[in-house]
Protein backbone atom coordinates (compact mmCIF):
# COMPACT_ATOMS: atom_id res chain seq x y z
CA UNK A 487 0.00 0.00 0.00
CA UNK A 488 1.43 3.39 -0.91
CA UNK A 489 1.04 6.35 1.40
CA UNK A 490 1.11 9.90 0.21
CA UNK A 491 3.97 11.96 1.61
CA UNK A 492 3.12 15.63 1.34
CA UNK A 493 4.51 16.63 4.71
CA UNK A 494 6.96 19.32 3.64
CA UNK A 495 4.20 21.53 2.25
CA UNK A 496 2.63 22.17 5.65
CA UNK A 497 3.40 24.78 8.33
CA UNK A 498 5.83 23.81 11.13
CA UNK A 499 3.24 23.03 13.85
CA UNK A 500 0.92 21.32 11.41
CA UNK A 501 3.96 19.51 10.10
CA UNK A 502 4.64 17.96 13.49
CA UNK A 503 1.09 16.66 13.75
CA UNK A 504 1.27 15.38 10.15
CA UNK A 505 4.30 13.26 11.09
CA UNK A 506 2.46 12.00 14.15
CA UNK A 507 -0.57 11.13 12.00
CA UNK A 508 1.68 9.31 9.57
CA UNK A 509 3.01 7.29 12.52
CA UNK A 510 -0.48 5.97 13.18
CA UNK A 511 -0.95 5.00 9.55
CA UNK A 512 2.37 3.24 8.89
CA UNK A 513 3.55 1.86 12.24
CA UNK A 514 2.24 -1.16 14.12
CA UNK A 515 0.20 0.16 17.03
CA UNK A 516 2.40 -1.12 19.89
CA UNK A 517 3.76 2.37 20.73
CA UNK A 518 1.93 5.57 21.62
CA UNK A 519 4.59 8.29 21.22
CA UNK A 520 4.22 11.90 22.35
CA UNK A 521 3.01 14.36 19.71
CA UNK A 522 6.34 16.18 19.56
CA UNK A 523 8.59 14.76 16.82
CA UNK A 524 12.24 15.66 17.41
CA UNK A 525 14.28 16.99 14.49
CA UNK A 526 17.77 17.34 15.94
CA UNK A 527 19.66 17.47 19.23
CA UNK A 528 22.75 19.00 20.78
CA UNK A 529 24.08 18.20 24.25
CA UNK A 530 21.21 18.14 26.77
CA UNK A 531 18.79 19.77 24.30
CA UNK A 532 16.37 18.57 21.60
CA UNK A 533 14.53 20.62 18.96
CA UNK A 534 11.28 19.65 17.24
CA UNK A 535 10.25 20.41 13.67
CA UNK A 536 8.50 23.60 14.81
CA UNK A 537 11.76 24.90 16.33
CA UNK A 538 10.69 24.40 19.97
CA UNK A 539 13.55 23.58 22.32
CA UNK A 540 13.35 20.88 25.00
CA UNK A 541 15.69 20.04 27.85
CA UNK A 542 16.10 16.27 27.67
CA UNK A 543 15.79 14.52 31.05
CA UNK A 544 14.53 11.36 29.31
CA UNK A 545 17.69 10.64 27.32
CA UNK A 546 15.97 8.08 25.09
CA UNK A 547 15.22 6.06 28.26
CA UNK A 548 18.55 6.45 30.07
CA UNK A 549 20.54 5.86 26.88
CA UNK A 550 21.94 9.24 25.76
CA UNK A 551 24.31 9.52 28.71
CA UNK A 552 26.54 12.05 26.94
CA UNK A 553 23.68 14.02 25.42
CA UNK A 554 22.98 14.41 21.71
CA UNK A 555 25.49 14.73 18.87
CA UNK A 556 28.50 14.51 21.20
CA UNK A 557 31.41 15.58 19.02
CA UNK A 558 33.84 12.89 20.25
CA UNK A 559 31.27 10.17 19.61
CA UNK A 560 30.40 11.58 16.19
CA UNK A 561 34.14 11.45 15.45
CA UNK A 562 34.46 7.84 16.66
CA UNK A 563 31.42 6.78 14.61
CA UNK A 564 32.24 8.55 11.37
CA UNK A 565 35.94 7.64 11.61
CA UNK A 566 34.98 3.96 11.84
CA UNK A 567 32.25 4.35 9.19
CA UNK A 568 34.90 5.32 6.66
CA UNK A 569 36.98 2.22 7.48
CA UNK A 570 34.83 -0.84 8.17
CA UNK A 571 31.14 -1.29 9.03
CA UNK A 572 30.51 -4.96 9.41
CA UNK A 573 32.26 -8.32 9.21
CA UNK A 574 30.01 -10.68 11.29
CA UNK A 575 31.56 -13.12 13.74
CA UNK A 576 33.27 -15.36 11.24
CA UNK A 577 35.93 -12.62 11.61
CA UNK A 578 36.93 -10.59 14.65
CA UNK A 579 37.70 -6.86 14.57
CA UNK A 580 39.94 -4.39 16.37
CA UNK A 581 37.29 -2.06 17.86
CA UNK A 582 35.55 -5.08 19.45
CA UNK A 583 38.79 -6.40 20.95
CA UNK A 584 39.76 -2.98 22.28
CA UNK A 585 36.32 -2.46 23.82
CA UNK A 586 36.42 -5.92 25.43
CA UNK A 587 39.80 -5.12 26.95
CA UNK A 588 38.54 -1.81 28.33
CA UNK A 589 35.47 -3.45 29.91
CA UNK A 590 37.62 -6.16 31.46
CA UNK A 591 40.15 -3.65 32.79
CA UNK A 592 37.36 -1.58 34.35
CA UNK A 593 35.37 -4.43 35.99
CA UNK A 594 35.44 -7.82 37.76
CA UNK A 595 35.11 -9.58 34.40
CA UNK A 596 37.59 -11.82 32.53
CA UNK A 597 35.53 -12.30 29.36
CA UNK A 598 32.94 -10.47 27.27
CA UNK A 599 30.16 -11.40 24.82
CA UNK A 600 28.69 -8.65 22.62
CA UNK A 601 25.08 -8.30 21.45
CA UNK A 602 22.86 -5.44 20.28
CA UNK A 603 20.26 -4.74 22.97
CA UNK A 604 19.55 -5.19 26.64
CA UNK A 605 17.14 -8.02 25.90
CA UNK A 606 19.75 -9.88 23.88
CA UNK A 607 22.39 -9.47 26.59
CA UNK A 608 19.98 -10.87 29.19
CA UNK A 609 18.89 -13.66 26.85
CA UNK A 610 22.56 -14.65 26.48
CA UNK A 611 23.18 -14.36 30.24
CA UNK A 612 20.21 -16.60 31.06
CA UNK A 613 21.10 -19.17 28.42
CA UNK A 614 24.67 -19.16 29.74
CA UNK A 615 23.48 -19.71 33.32
CA UNK A 616 21.29 -22.63 32.22
CA UNK A 617 24.21 -24.08 30.25
CA UNK A 618 26.64 -23.82 33.16
CA UNK A 619 24.21 -25.66 35.44
CA UNK A 620 23.56 -28.34 32.85
CA UNK A 621 27.29 -28.91 32.25
CA UNK A 622 28.20 -28.94 35.95
CA UNK A 623 25.23 -30.57 37.63
CA UNK A 624 23.02 -32.13 34.95
CA UNK A 625 19.49 -33.10 36.06
CA UNK A 626 16.93 -30.53 37.01
CA UNK A 627 19.04 -27.58 38.17
CA UNK A 628 17.46 -25.05 35.82
CA UNK A 629 15.25 -22.82 37.96
CA UNK A 630 15.72 -19.06 37.49
CA UNK A 631 14.77 -16.84 40.40
CA UNK A 632 13.69 -13.32 39.46
CA UNK A 633 11.66 -10.57 41.14
CA UNK A 634 8.22 -9.03 40.93
CA UNK A 635 8.05 -5.91 38.74
CA UNK A 636 11.50 -6.61 37.30
CA UNK A 637 12.14 -5.70 33.66
CA UNK A 638 14.69 -7.68 31.68
CA UNK A 639 13.61 -7.16 28.08
CA UNK A 640 11.05 -8.25 25.48
CA UNK A 641 12.31 -11.49 23.97
CA UNK A 642 10.04 -14.30 25.08
CA UNK A 643 12.56 -15.72 27.58
CA UNK A 644 13.53 -12.33 29.09
CA UNK A 645 9.96 -11.04 29.25
CA UNK A 646 8.95 -14.26 31.03
CA UNK A 647 11.79 -13.77 33.52
CA UNK A 648 10.59 -10.18 33.98
CA UNK A 649 8.12 -9.67 36.79
CA UNK A 650 5.20 -7.94 35.07
CA UNK A 651 2.79 -10.55 33.76
CA UNK A 652 0.91 -8.00 31.63
CA UNK A 653 3.96 -7.98 29.33
CA UNK A 654 4.46 -11.76 29.17
CA UNK A 655 0.91 -13.10 28.96
CA UNK A 656 -1.10 -13.62 25.79
CA UNK A 657 1.65 -15.20 23.70
CA UNK A 658 0.95 -18.86 24.38
CA UNK A 659 2.91 -21.06 26.79
CA UNK A 660 5.80 -19.27 28.54
CA UNK A 661 9.23 -20.88 29.00
CA UNK A 662 9.22 -22.99 32.18
CA UNK A 663 11.49 -23.00 35.23
CA UNK A 664 11.11 -19.38 36.29
CA UNK A 665 10.02 -18.17 39.75
CA UNK A 666 9.31 -14.69 41.12
CA UNK A 667 9.61 -13.32 44.65
CA UNK A 668 9.00 -9.82 46.04
CA UNK A 669 11.95 -7.46 45.54
CA UNK A 670 13.97 -6.40 48.61
CA UNK A 671 12.45 -9.15 50.80
CA UNK A 672 15.42 -11.09 52.14
CA UNK A 673 13.28 -13.23 54.37
CA UNK A 674 11.19 -14.51 51.45
CA UNK A 675 14.41 -15.35 49.56
CA UNK A 676 15.92 -17.29 52.48
CA UNK A 677 12.72 -19.31 52.98
CA UNK A 678 12.35 -20.04 49.29
CA UNK A 679 15.98 -21.18 48.92
CA UNK A 680 15.56 -23.62 51.81
CA UNK A 681 12.82 -25.37 49.84
CA UNK A 682 14.01 -24.96 46.25
CA UNK A 683 17.69 -23.91 46.42
CA UNK A 684 19.13 -27.12 44.94
CA UNK A 685 17.17 -26.57 41.71
CA UNK A 686 18.29 -22.95 41.20
CA UNK A 687 20.79 -22.20 38.43
CA UNK A 688 20.63 -18.39 38.59
CA UNK A 689 19.21 -15.38 40.37
CA UNK A 690 18.73 -12.28 38.21
CA UNK A 691 17.96 -8.77 39.42
CA UNK A 692 18.27 -5.11 38.59
CA UNK A 693 20.33 -3.55 41.41
CA UNK A 694 17.92 -0.62 41.08
CA UNK A 695 14.64 -1.53 39.39
CA UNK A 696 14.13 0.93 36.53
CA UNK A 697 10.85 0.31 34.68
CA UNK A 698 9.39 -1.14 37.89
CA UNK A 699 9.43 2.24 39.65
CA UNK A 700 13.08 3.27 40.25
CA UNK A 701 13.55 1.16 43.39
CA UNK A 702 17.12 0.67 44.63
CA UNK A 703 18.02 -2.73 46.09
CA UNK A 704 19.10 -2.67 49.71
CA UNK A 705 22.59 -3.83 50.65
CA UNK A 706 21.08 -6.46 52.92
CA UNK A 707 19.03 -7.85 50.02
CA UNK A 708 21.94 -8.20 47.58
CA UNK A 709 24.11 -9.65 50.39
CA UNK A 710 21.45 -12.26 51.03
CA UNK A 711 21.26 -13.13 47.33
CA UNK A 712 25.05 -13.46 47.11
CA UNK A 713 25.11 -15.75 50.16
CA UNK A 714 22.28 -17.95 48.84
CA UNK A 715 23.88 -18.23 45.40
CA UNK A 716 27.20 -19.28 46.95
CA UNK A 717 25.55 -21.82 49.23
CA UNK A 718 23.45 -23.42 46.47
CA UNK A 719 25.90 -23.16 43.53
CA UNK A 720 23.75 -20.71 41.60
CA UNK A 721 24.99 -17.79 39.51
CA UNK A 722 24.17 -14.23 40.51
CA UNK A 723 23.26 -12.13 37.46
CA UNK A 724 23.11 -8.34 37.73
CA UNK A 725 21.06 -6.69 34.98
CA UNK A 726 22.81 -3.30 34.81
CA UNK A 727 21.31 -2.43 31.42
CA UNK A 728 19.84 0.77 32.90
CA UNK A 729 22.01 1.32 36.01
CA UNK A 730 25.37 0.75 34.31
CA UNK A 731 27.86 3.01 32.53
CA UNK A 732 28.11 5.67 35.23
CA UNK A 733 24.41 6.32 35.81
CA UNK A 734 24.81 5.58 39.55
CA UNK A 735 27.99 7.60 40.03
CA UNK A 736 30.07 4.39 39.79
CA UNK A 737 30.78 2.69 36.48
CA UNK A 738 28.47 -0.12 37.67
CA UNK A 739 26.09 0.04 40.61
CA UNK A 740 27.22 -3.29 42.10
CA UNK A 741 30.47 -1.57 43.09
CA UNK A 742 28.49 0.74 45.38
CA UNK A 743 26.52 -2.15 46.84
CA UNK A 744 29.71 -4.04 47.67
CA UNK A 745 28.62 -7.25 45.92
CA UNK A 746 30.29 -8.83 42.90
CA UNK A 747 27.97 -10.71 40.52
CA UNK A 748 29.00 -13.74 38.45
CA UNK A 749 27.45 -12.29 35.30
CA UNK A 750 26.64 -8.65 34.49
CA UNK A 751 24.68 -7.32 31.52
CA UNK A 752 25.13 -3.79 30.19
CA UNK A 753 23.48 -1.96 27.27
CA UNK A 754 21.51 1.33 27.06
CA UNK A 755 24.24 3.94 27.73
CA UNK A 756 27.05 1.64 26.53
CA UNK A 757 26.66 2.99 23.00
CA UNK A 758 24.95 6.25 24.06
CA UNK A 759 22.35 5.63 21.34
CA UNK A 760 24.25 3.39 18.95
CA UNK A 761 22.85 -0.10 19.61
CA UNK A 762 25.23 -2.37 21.53
CA UNK A 763 25.13 -4.55 24.64
CA UNK A 764 27.54 -6.81 26.46
CA UNK A 765 27.58 -9.75 28.87
CA UNK A 766 30.50 -9.69 31.29
CA UNK A 767 31.61 -12.72 33.29
CA UNK A 768 34.50 -14.61 34.87
CA UNK A 769 36.59 -17.33 33.18
CA UNK A 770 35.01 -20.33 34.94
CA UNK A 771 31.58 -19.31 33.67
CA UNK A 772 32.60 -18.02 30.25
CA UNK A 773 34.18 -21.35 29.25
CA UNK A 774 30.72 -22.93 29.09
CA UNK A 775 29.76 -20.72 26.13
CA UNK A 776 31.78 -23.05 23.91
CA UNK A 777 32.13 -22.68 20.13
CA UNK A 778 28.70 -22.80 18.50
CA UNK A 779 26.59 -22.55 21.68
CA UNK A 780 25.43 -18.97 21.05
CA UNK A 781 25.94 -16.12 18.60
CA UNK A 782 24.78 -12.94 16.90
CA UNK A 783 25.21 -11.58 13.37
CA UNK A 784 25.61 -7.94 14.42
CA UNK A 785 26.94 -8.40 17.98
CA UNK A 786 30.35 -6.75 18.37
CA UNK A 787 30.19 -4.94 15.04
CA UNK A 788 33.01 -2.42 14.47
CA UNK A 789 30.83 0.73 14.38
CA UNK A 790 29.07 0.01 17.69
CA UNK A 791 32.33 -1.02 19.36
CA UNK A 792 34.20 2.06 18.15
CA UNK A 793 31.50 4.28 19.68
CA UNK A 794 31.29 2.31 22.94
CA UNK A 795 35.08 2.33 23.30
CA UNK A 796 34.98 6.13 23.24
CA UNK A 797 31.97 6.21 25.58
CA UNK A 798 33.79 4.24 28.25
CA UNK A 799 36.89 6.46 27.92
CA UNK A 800 34.74 9.53 28.58
CA UNK A 801 32.43 8.14 31.27
CA UNK A 802 34.87 6.12 33.35
CA UNK A 803 36.74 9.15 34.70
CA UNK A 804 36.65 10.67 38.20
CA UNK A 805 35.44 14.00 36.74
CA UNK A 806 32.40 12.48 35.00
CA UNK A 807 31.43 10.20 37.90
CA UNK A 808 31.88 13.11 40.29
CA UNK A 809 29.60 15.25 38.14
CA UNK A 810 26.93 12.54 38.40
CA UNK A 811 27.09 12.69 42.22
CA UNK A 812 26.97 16.49 42.35
CA UNK A 813 24.18 16.93 39.81
CA UNK A 814 22.27 14.12 41.55
CA UNK A 815 22.37 16.01 44.87
CA UNK A 816 21.34 19.24 43.14
CA UNK A 817 18.44 17.58 41.32
CA UNK A 818 17.24 15.71 44.43
CA UNK A 819 17.31 18.91 46.53
CA UNK A 820 15.39 20.85 43.86
CA UNK A 821 12.78 18.10 43.55
CA UNK A 822 12.35 17.93 47.34
CA UNK A 823 11.83 21.67 47.34
CA UNK A 824 9.13 21.50 44.62
CA UNK A 825 7.52 18.56 46.38
CA UNK A 826 7.28 20.39 49.71
CA UNK A 827 5.79 23.51 48.22
CA UNK A 828 3.18 21.67 46.13
CA UNK A 829 2.63 18.59 48.37
CA UNK A 830 3.33 16.35 45.44
CA UNK A 831 5.66 13.41 46.10
CA UNK A 832 5.78 10.89 48.92
CA UNK A 833 9.38 10.05 48.08
CA UNK A 834 12.20 10.92 45.69
CA UNK A 835 14.40 7.87 45.26
CA UNK A 836 16.95 6.31 42.96
CA UNK A 837 20.67 6.31 42.29
CA UNK A 838 22.86 9.04 40.82
CA UNK A 839 21.09 10.47 37.78
CA UNK A 840 18.28 7.92 37.70
CA UNK A 841 15.59 9.36 39.95
CA UNK A 842 11.97 8.43 40.59
CA UNK A 843 9.43 10.85 42.07
CA UNK A 844 6.54 8.94 43.67
CA UNK A 845 3.20 10.76 43.46
CA UNK A 846 1.10 11.28 46.60
CA UNK A 847 -2.34 9.72 47.09
CA UNK A 848 -4.46 12.46 45.41
CA UNK A 849 -2.41 12.06 42.21
CA UNK A 850 -2.52 8.26 41.91
CA UNK A 851 -2.09 6.95 38.34
CA UNK A 852 -1.30 10.46 37.01
CA UNK A 853 2.42 10.18 36.29
CA UNK A 854 1.83 10.24 32.55
CA UNK A 855 -0.24 13.44 32.85
CA UNK A 856 2.61 15.12 34.71
CA UNK A 857 5.10 13.87 32.12
CA UNK A 858 2.96 15.35 29.31
CA UNK A 859 2.77 18.72 31.11
CA UNK A 860 6.56 18.67 31.59
CA UNK A 861 6.86 18.08 27.86
CA UNK A 862 4.61 21.08 27.18
CA UNK A 863 6.87 23.15 29.44
CA UNK A 864 9.89 22.11 27.39
CA UNK A 865 11.19 19.34 29.63
CA UNK A 866 11.33 15.74 28.45
CA UNK A 867 10.78 13.27 31.29
CA UNK A 868 9.80 9.59 31.68
CA UNK A 869 7.46 7.54 33.79
CA UNK A 870 8.16 4.29 35.64
CA UNK A 871 4.74 2.79 36.14
CA UNK A 872 1.53 4.78 36.75
CA UNK A 873 2.69 6.66 39.89
CA UNK A 874 6.34 7.49 39.33
CA UNK A 875 7.85 10.31 37.28
CA UNK A 876 11.34 9.17 36.20
CA UNK A 877 14.24 11.46 35.32
CA UNK A 878 17.44 10.35 33.56
CA UNK A 879 19.37 13.44 32.40
CA UNK A 880 22.74 13.14 30.66
CA UNK A 881 25.71 12.38 32.94
CA UNK A 882 27.61 15.41 31.64
CA UNK A 883 24.75 17.85 32.28
CA UNK A 884 25.73 21.23 33.73
CA UNK A 885 24.62 22.87 36.97
CA UNK A 886 22.70 25.58 35.09
CA UNK A 887 20.91 23.02 32.91
CA UNK A 888 19.71 21.14 36.01
CA UNK A 889 18.47 24.46 37.42
CA UNK A 890 16.68 25.20 34.12
CA UNK A 891 15.11 21.72 34.14
CA UNK A 892 13.82 22.27 37.68
CA UNK A 893 12.32 25.64 36.68
CA UNK A 894 10.51 24.01 33.74
CA UNK A 895 9.34 21.21 35.96
CA UNK A 896 7.92 23.67 38.50
CA UNK A 897 5.98 25.38 35.73
CA UNK A 898 4.48 22.00 34.77
CA UNK A 899 3.77 21.09 38.40
CA UNK A 900 1.92 24.38 39.01
CA UNK A 901 -0.48 23.42 36.20
CA UNK A 902 -0.62 19.75 37.21
CA UNK A 903 -1.87 20.39 40.76
CA UNK A 904 -4.74 22.49 39.35
CA UNK A 905 -5.96 19.79 36.91
Ligand SMILES: *Cc1c(COP(=O)(O)O)cnc(C)c1O
Nearest residue numbers: 603604605637638639696727728
Ligand atom coordinates in the same frame (compact mmCIF):
# COMPACT_ATOMS: atom_id res chain seq x y z
C1 LIG B 1 15.82 -1.35 28.89
C2 LIG B 1 16.10 -2.54 29.74
C3 LIG B 1 16.21 -3.83 29.19
C4 LIG B 1 15.90 -4.13 27.73
O1 LIG B 1 16.77 -3.50 26.87
P1 LIG B 1 16.41 -3.42 25.28
O2 LIG B 1 17.62 -2.75 24.71
O3 LIG B 1 15.15 -2.64 25.18
O4 LIG B 1 16.24 -4.80 24.82
C5 LIG B 1 16.57 -4.87 30.03
N1 LIG B 1 16.82 -4.66 31.32
C6 LIG B 1 16.71 -3.44 31.90
C7 LIG B 1 17.02 -3.28 33.35
C8 LIG B 1 16.35 -2.35 31.12
O5 LIG B 1 16.21 -1.16 31.70
